[in-house]
Amino acid sequence: MNMTIKKISNLIMCFLLVFGCMSGCGNEDVSDGKNNVKVYYLNSDETGIIFQEYVVAADMNDTEKVIDELLTQMKTMPEKLEYEAPIYGPVNLLSYSLRNDILTLDFANTYTTTKKTTEILDRAAMVRTLTQIPGVEYVTFTVEGAPLLDGNGNMIGNMAADNFVYNAGNEINAYEKAELVLYFATEDGQELVPVYRTVVYNSNILMQRLVIEQVISGPNTDLAYPTINPQTKINSVSVRDGVCYVDFDSVVNIRTNDMDPKIALYSLVNTICETADVNKVQISINGSSDVNFMEKISLGTVFERNLDIVRQ
16 A cells, blocks of 8 residues: 555656656747757666757856856756766866867766776766757866776777767666777878777677768867868668678768878778778678779779788
8 A cells, every 4th residue: 555655656756856847948948959968977876878858948158157067967866767967976176178079078087997897888878968058079087187997998088079989878777988090181181090999889889880980970189180071971880791881871981181092992992991890891882883982983892801901
């Protein structure tokens, strides 16, 4: 009987919360949605992240006020017991600074005591929340002024939302961490350089699709340059007998700079061949390989990795 009463009470509370939000939100927020963001939290098992829809009270053009507001939300333990705040306990934020489009969050030394999987999820929650703010493209973490390092002692550097990739949905249930090797161009566009990137992603995503998406999104370092038009769409990706078959839309042929088509092509091929079980790549555009890549290279063949054009 007590359990029944408790369930009914919970239902009433949920109704009141929903009704209160509906009646308390201004018409402007509801109509244009410009202040609507997702605030990310950890689930109570610390195996994934969950988001809640949130309406920012500050003017979205006032970047620092929006940052303050969203940081406050992520420091506050939500009423829902299954949600955990990402900035809580040993994750003690000391200060932040915004320069150009890079937001730097500086934490106390206790940050390094966080369990590794929890730390990755905390980072994912903060980066995915804060990069929704106009004027914030990247987030970087420091610990009492020193750059945050990964488990191998490498500097993590600037992080964008796509460093934490997962399928559309409300929760990451099956996440994995991957160390990717991506190939981008040198400044003169005549060679490739490897860029190492750590991502957290949904394990249901094909790894080859993941790395292609990362190449399209471009490098997050000033030491390398993009090779593929960022508006390119992936139509399909599959792997069979060691060959990765990738089909793009026609935007992949639109060059955004003076990139050598060979460099652009092998930025994809070399990156894909870094993944397991793949040693060759077949590329098509809108279902056809009877076309030239960037008007120069015939796609009517299967490509293998080319390390001769990688800067040593």
